[in-house]
Amino acid sequence: MNSYTAVQNVASNWRIAIRVVVIILAVMMSGLFSLSALASSNSAAMDIFQLEKRGQVEVKAWLDRSQTNKTEPYAINQQIIMYIEVATPRWFTGGTQINNIDLPNVIVKQRNQLATNYTERKNGQTWSRQRWEITLYPQQSGAYVIPATGVELQVSVPGGLNVRGRLYTPPLSFSVALPSGRLNSDGDWAAASELKAEQIWDSSNEELAVGDVITRTVQVKGKNTLSVLIPLLIPEDPSSEYQAYPQPHRLKDTQERGNYRSSRQEQVMYVLQAGGDVHFPALNIQWWNTQTQQVETLQVAGKTFTVRHTFQSLLNTYWQQLMFWGGIGLGVVLLIGVLTRYYRTHPLPALIDYGMAVNRRQWTKAKTMAYNKFRNETGLLELGGRSTAAQWQQFSIEFQLGQPSRRLFWQVWRRMLYTELLLNLKKQCLRLLHPLQLLVPAALPQLKSAKASKKRH
Structure with a gap:
């Protein structure tokens, strides 16, 4: 009986101890939650604008002048790079997004989807920096203002917390003008720092005849331009010598380490309709060199092909000449026949x-x-x-x-x-x-009478 009572006392003591431990743990957890809530409230109270005021984050923007002589205005169709840079003495904990820029008469592209990340020492602190590039291509002359552009970013703050928000770049202005009087405002010319052309000729047979196909492929590659701004390369000139079938244009824009490259490829298939010498004209492409600030002409050579006639193409090509000389020949034959019949009964000349x-x-x-x-x-x-x-x-x-x-x-x-x-x-x-x-009187009447008497004799 005494042993049973002792066991009950021990069990009761264990229950009491467990309850005390549970109460202590509950109190500790409550304190932790209170501290976390307090820290969260402090973090919520600190937004991105307060960080900017405290110098914990900064945003700046500027326009690149490296492709010009550093004097305004820019040229129509010229590539303008807008740089946006964000920085913090902490580090970026989320993706940065640049809001869309809507600017009338300007093509805006973010061709480089990746930022340039680097660090910099400033006042004894290490700053993390991101540099973004936006390319602009103005289409008309005039003055432009880029409005404040939103930049969404997320940075870390002390305490292992993150702050996300949107900051704005300052407005930027620039002007655009036609760079030379030799160019027109229609835009049938390109503006680039470099422009090159390649051409390939291909034919269905080595010895061409009517019905064969000639394929002309022209590709223009440029630096610091946009493919849609490279003018049309091969004109669609109708001709009785061939039937042209243009293929879809191939436009390509790439960038690599800040080098912007674009290309435009045009291909036309010509089905030969006539024989003889078929000439395809040379191509001249005007462009504004943003490096040398001069108008240049890119030349693509033409070519002449010799095409063998078929009987049908010969008739189609020379039917007027054949009708003319055939008519003359028929007339000569008829004339000879008439003269032969006539001089059978009459003396010859x-x-x-x-x-x-x-x-x-x-x-x-x-x-x-x-x-x-x-x-x-x-x-x-x-x-x-x-x-x-x-x-x-x-x-x-x-x-x-x-x-x-x-x-x-x-x-x-x-x-x-x-x-x-x-x-x-x-x-x-x-x-x-x-x-x-009869109008002029005779100088000597005697001569007149002498002439009259002479006529009578």
Whole structure:
């Protein structure tokens, strides 16, 4: 009985001890919760703006002038880099986000999605810094103001707590103008620090014929520009020599360690429609060099291809010429037929008849025809009576007594044609001057009467 009572007393003591321990633990936990709540209330009371006022976080922004001569204004289409830098003597415990920038007539891109992180000693403290880049591409001349831009960030504070909020950059202003009078405001030119071109020609066959395909690929690569701002490369000029099929343009923008690169690739497939020499013109791309501050022209060479004709393409290409020369040929054939039928019943012209006799060496007939023509034109019976010139006298002697030849007979005929031409010209002149002779009175009436009596005799 005594042992049983002792056991009960021991159990009762253990229960009391356990209750005391539980009470002590509850009191300790309550104190911890109170301290945590107090710390949390202090953290909640400290926002991002208070940290900025205390110099525990800072935000600044500026525009890059490294691509220019550090004098405003910027050029239209020129890349402008807006730098945003956030810093704290603690450390960043969350992602930083840059709010969107909406600026009329300006293309705004955050091409670099990663910040440049580095540390800096300042007043004996180590500051953590993040530098972000926003690229701007103004499209028109004028003055611009970048409004205050929100930056959401999260930093640590003493006590192992974090503070997150939004700070704003100061407004920034800049101006834009057309950089040169040689450029227009339509934007069909690029602004870059470097611009290069590459070209590739490809054909379906080595020896081209109508129906084959030629592919022209042109790619322009630039630094510190945007692919959509590189102008069109291959113009869509309609031509009867080929049918053009443009392929979708390939635009690419990349950045690596602050180097912004862009490219524009255009490809056109030409289905040849005509034979002969098919020429593709050269390409000239104007651009503003932001490094040298000068207008430059990027040239891409053209090329000429020789294309074999098919019968159909030959007709399609030269049908006008074929119709023209075919009509002339048909007219000549018809004329020859008409003349042949006519001269079957009529004598040939003297020149043709004389030429046939000379070519056939029918000297007697040719000489007779020459004498008849000479007598009809001059009224003389001998060739020597036409002129006393030594050359003509030699011709007449050789014609009458010398060895006959085609050259001699044609020379005599040409001389007679020349004489005939002079006589006809003299007659025409006299005919034109006859009305003037009637208007001018005779200087001596005696001469007029003498002429009249002479005519009567």
